[in-house]
Amino acid sequence: MPVSRPRPARRKEVGGATITDLMPFFRAWMRNPRSVAAVAPSGRALASLITQEISARTGPVIELGPGTGAITQALLERGVREQDLTLVEYGSDFARLLQVRFPDARVLWMDAAALNRHLLFNEAPVGAVVCGLGLLNMEQKKIAEILRGAFRFLRPDGAFFLYTYGKRCSVPEMLLDALDLEATRIGRTFRNLPPASVYRIVRRQTTAG
Numbered sequence: 001m002p003v004s005r006p007r008p009a010r011r012k013e014v015g016g017a018t019i020t021d022l023m024p025f026f027r028a029w030m031r032n033p034r035s036v037a038a039v040a041p042s043g044r045a046l047a048s049l050i051t052q053e054i055s056a057r058t059g060p061v062i063e064l065g066p067g068t069g070a071i072t073q074a075l076l077e078r079g080v081r082e083q084d085l086t087l088v089e090y091g092s093d094f095a096r097l098l099q100v101r102f103p104d105a106r107v108l109w110m111d112a113a114a115l116n117r118h119l120l121f122n123e124a125p126v127g128a129v130v131c132g133l134g135l136l137n138m139e140q141k142k143i144a145e146i147l148r149g150a151f152r153f154l155r156p157d158g159a160f161f162l163y164t165y166g167k168r169c170s171v172p173e174m175l176l177d178a179l180d181l182e183a184t185r186i187g188r189t190f191r192n193l194p195p196a197s198v199y200r201i202v203r204r205q206t207t208a209g
Contacts, residue, residue, distance in 0.1 A: 045191035047074035050130060050161050050198045053186070058127035060084045062120075062153065064112040064146070065132040067094050069101050075130070086120060088112050113142050115149025125155035131162040135170035143171055147179055151203065160201040161186075169199045180204045 047070050054061065056079030066072050066087045076082060085105040089095040095109040110118075112133060129150040135143055150160050160181075164170040169183045176183055182204045188197040 043070070043189075043192040044074075045189040046163060046196050046198070047071045049187045049189050050163055051075050051078050053159070053161075053200070054128050054130075055079050056081070060086065060121065060126045062086045062088060062115075062126055062129045062150065063132070064088050064129065064150070065090070065134075066098060067091075067132060069098055071130055071132060072098070072102055072105070086126075088115070113145040113149070116145060116152055117149075121153055125158070126153040127155060127158050129154060129158070129160045131160065133162075135162065136164060136166055140172060140175050144175055144179065147171065147175075147181065147201070151179075151181075156203065158202075161198060162201065163196045163198045165194050165196050169201075171199075171201065176201070 050071060051074045054075060058080060061075055061080050061084060063072055063075070063085065066089055069087075072085065072087060075085065082102055082104040085102065087098050087102065087105050087107045088110060089098060089107065090109070090111050092109060095107055098105070098107045108120075112131075131146075131150075133146070135146075138146075147160065151158075154160065162170060169176075169185070171181075171183060180203065181201050183199045183201045186198050186200050189195060
């Protein structure tokens, strides 16, 4: 006779984020408000929205500022293999937590602005970069460094996904033009703390004359 196992208790959520993950974000925000995008991790709705165009066919994925791994988990649920994930996290507490939660992923404790200074991939160019960084709090020079590093590894048809709590894309139009990139809003969710919009950034298509 089969033995039924009790279902694990569902973790309580606030604004789509689990309560157990709120404290690490709050502590990090208290230490350095400008270094953390929000006082809470991404909720399920935002994680689902920002990963909706990513699948097992995407191949390797880089995640910038994964925090406690809410979006990382959504990437796995989309079919991305854990060993195909490179998680770039500047917060040491978060980096250690990610190593425990995603032991088969590559976790790099580093500033995302230093991507361009490292050789992360020899083959299998990256299909997507997912950004959870607080770009609105950064100088344009640092944003440019992050984008240059990301697009160095992205294959020609790859995309850079970000979310923002602002009214517009957190990468200014002038900077997009300078880097020959274009941004498109692919959705917005109010089921997040706070509500957020998601943008896809790709290389600008050149039209043959």
